[in-house]
Amino acid sequence: MSLTILTYPDPRLKRVSQPVQAVTPELRQLAADMAEAMYRADGIGLAAPQIGEAIRLIVVDVTGPEQRSGLMTLVNPRLTPVPGSGSVQTEEGCLSVPDYRSKVKRHAKVRLEAQDLDGNPVDMECEGLLAVCLQHEVDHLEGTLFIDHISHLKRSLFEDKLRKRMGR
Numbered sequence: 001m002s003l004t005i006l007t008y009p010d011p012r013l014k015r016v017s018q019p020v021q022a023v024t025p026e027l028r029q030l031a032a033d034m035a036e037a038m039y040r041a042d043g044i045g046l047a048a049p050q051i052g053e054a055i056r057l058i059v060v061d062v063t064g065p066e067q068r069s070g071l072m073t074l075v076n077p078r079l080t081p082v083p084g085s086g087s088v089q090t091e092e093g094c095l096s097v098p099d100y101r102s103k104v105k106r107h108a109k110v111r112l113e114a115q116d117l118d119g120n121p122v123d124m125e126c127e128g129l130l131a132v133c134l135q136h137e138v139d140h141l142e143g144t145l146f147i148d149h150i151s152h153l154k155r156s157l158f159e160d161k162l163r164k165r166m167g168r
């Protein structure tokens with residue numbers, strides 16, 4: 001099945017997603033379809049609310065759509081900053097916010113706890129692009145977009161640009 005990625009300001013992107021209760025064949029299929037949609041859109045991460053499913057499921061692959069060697073499918077992911085690891089500023093984009101990028105401050109290292117599609121626990125420390133990408137995707141599960149982290153000035157410039165593009 002081909003999934004459609006919702007774009008801002010779709011209100012479904014603002015919902016808080018619910019925990020996944022069980023890994024079913026349907027959930028596995030959804031995760032596979034999400035990975036395909038992410039690669040097709042040239043992304044490195046996609047969260048279920050971006051395709052209209054308000055559940056705590058994300059896919060990430062920071063090796064990108066060419067290499068496709070680092071796919072992680074994470075059920076009910078939780079992140080905690082690693083104490084003392086500081087912060088990083090990275091230019092981010094989002095498949096739900098086309099044609100816009102901005103620097104966002106994130107924790108440099110995070111501990112990831114989740115389940116994989118076999119129900120096995122995932123518990124690892126992540127840094128670099130993976131840490132940034134995970135924070136971006138887990139934000140989606142709370143209804144938060146990267147543009148919610150930028151300055152008021154940048155945000156209003158973005159909204160102006162969007163209004164013009166949408167002819168409003």
Ligand SMILES: [Zn+2]
Nearest residue numbers: 093094095096
């Ligand atoms: Zn995003």
